[in-house]
Amino acid sequence: MSFSYTPSTICAIATAPGRGGVGVVRVSGRDLLPFAQAISGGKTPKPRYATYTDFYAADGSAIDNGLLLYFPGPNSFTGEDVIELQGHGGPVVMKMLVSRCLQLGARLAEPGEFTKRAFLNDKLDLAQAESVADLIDAASESAAKSALKSLKGAFSHEIHTLVDELINLRMLVEATLDFPEEDIDFLEKADAVGRLRRLRGQLQKVQATAKQGALLREGMHVVLVGQPNVGKSSLMNALAGDDIAIVTDIAGTTRDTVREEIVIDGVPVHIIDTAGLRDTNDVVEKIGIERTWQAVERADVALVLADSRDGLVPEVHAILAKLPPRLPRVHVFNKVDLSGGQVGRSEQDGHPVVHLSARTHAGVDDLRALLLEMIGYSGDSEGVFLARERHLDAIARAADHLGLAEADWQMVEIFAEELRMAQNSLSEITGKFTPDDLLGVIFSRFCIGK
Template identity: 80%
Template sequence: MSLAYTPVPICAIATAPGRGGVGVIRISGPGLLPMAQALTGGKTPRPRHALFTDFLAADGSPIDNGLLLYFPAPHSFTGEDVVELQGHGGPVVMKMLLARCVELGARLAEPGEFTKRAFLNDKLDLAQAESVADLIDAASETAARGALKSLKGAFSGEIHHLVDDLITLRMLVEATLDFPEEDIDFLEKADAVGQLHALQAQLRRVQATARQGAILREGMTVVLVGEPNVGKSSLMNALAGDEVAIVTDIAGTTRDTVREEIVVEGVPMHIIDTAGLRDTDDVVERIGIERTWQAVEKADAVLVLVDSRTTPGAAVEAILARLPARLPRVFVFNKIDLSGQSPGLAEGPGGARAVRLSARTQAGVSELKAQLLELIGYTGADEGVYLARERHLDAIRRAGQHLETAAGVWQQVELFAEELRLAQNALSEITGSFTPDDLLGVIFSRFCIGK
């Protein structure tokens, strides 16, 4: 592995901050048995067996008591010796134990350093390492299951299979470079183009699954916009299933953005209620309106609310004119309980997506949720979906572009070979077989301390 590190012991509190029944300190590094013996007054723990003991200070007085677990290298999470101290979960006693570990020669771990060492010692590849953080941060049960599949190697296995097939094709193509007078005939007889097309089809399948996994991981940010008193806060409450926003008949009640996270079919959605958009002399309301537009700039989709009893007029046109052209939107014709219309799909201005609903009675809200999922291309998580990140999708896109170029230059063997090499490098970035050191630093720095 290209990224070097000094194998000194590291330690960290591995449990969440605050008080708890149990607190865990994790230590990883070479030769930890003497440290374990110093912590326990000379006791020698059996590998992978819990030892109930006092944890001792330098003067032999007990700091705490609990379980000590010893995992000798290479049979541990990091591939190094690992010791875990499971004591009482009070912040003070945890800090005292941590200080004792530092006194015995360990240093405080950086964020993600335990997982980084597992990666550097070939216990995990990079995609699996990232899935550790994704499993911790999962916002839904579906996302957690997808992260666990990635951690167990489902995504990596797909990528390794693609890389192996690419290597096989590269060996065939590069072998012909030694016989330039026969190269085209040789490639045709070996069906190199057919192998390339099979690779492209396989890559498209992986890309589709990874895209669904990225949606599960990232979710989407949805902003509610519209004139005052069209029911944005009511819709926010209906989507959230709780009274998270204040609702009154007074226009301009919402002065600031209100955020709530919901889960729809396993997909996390960050819903943002905003101030009603209108001309106003109220200083506070104007600040709220400005924040509305700031939220819109960062959104993945926008819901444009209209009172179903009225026809969209100049005010709605002004809102639409200011929305970014790239931003997907769904029109929501609200208050059908007052207009007498039926809930369901409709057609918005210019043939745009639209849903008729009542935020008050929640009729039509399920259709709106389905439209939001369709808007981001989510087709539903099956048992084969694993979590993926934007960098994974970018690497797959680049690999696909190189394979597409390769298909156009296959008769120019040197160019064909080079495009296949670049495609392999792009895919290898996903698992870390070919990844710049600075990217690794960025990835692991986003982990929590203790992992």
């Protein structure tokens, strides 16, 4: 990989903004023992032991007191010398400690720069580095556990295993290029196609697991649409288990999109309650309806609500006709407690149907289970590692190349080239062939201090 950087000493506050019992300032660079001695008043900290000390300003006055930890490289998170100053978590004290670090020659770290240095110094591969941010941002317990698996190398291990198998197969195929008169017979005897098919099967398993991990990370976006006063806000509150949206008997109460994130069986679900869709002269309500259609365009699933006492009236059919054809939708017939209808799931015109009562919560669990089925979530997060969209894209491209390799295996040059392309696609995940500009994008989304 061609990426390079100019080493320098960096520092940042590693704890969350605001006041707390403990605040941490992190420093990374080369030969930081004199740095540690300067800020601790001449003490020589023992590597990987906590040293209780005052932290001193340039004039010798104490800024704070706390613990100083010194991790000499390469046995540190970044692979460089690392110092952590653990003091009291007040914003002013933290700022004073950072200012002192700047006086000693450090500069402020960029977002994700500590983790980027760990990646560049081969302490983490790129998939593991990304999992640091995913662990911090995890929206559910399942997502946090899966992110930790990725951080510990579970995802990387699967990718490395596939790459090793690809390399062995490539060696076999490319060895025949020097003997073109015997290449087909040699590949048949070596069971090259059989090995390729087994490799494709392994990749499919990894792909399925990665998709489950992506769902845990990204979640799904569900939009509630329907006429006014059919119970969209009540259903949102029932799914969320809280009074998020205002509920009244007055049509048009919701005039703007209301967003809430809930967790269903470990999967984050972003629910968007929208303004009721109808013709109106109310300027504010018109704006809300425009935003409704914008939310529909970005959604993964649409819940089309209707009053079970009325069924699919012409106005509801008009809403259905306007939904994007690619958008999966569920027909939700609400208020069965008033209509006396049967609670449960069925199917109508090729679309799933749920009869429920948002007010009494009857049938709401059926809807939760259906939503998970529609996005293909198996419900088993054990062994799942967190994955990102770029990981899924790389795996899909590798699968395509392996498919082309099998289709053209008798054309040895093409066979070899498709295997090479598949290997490169998978290696992007761990960072071996990742473009420099992509690295900049990935680490810029980290928080400062990580």
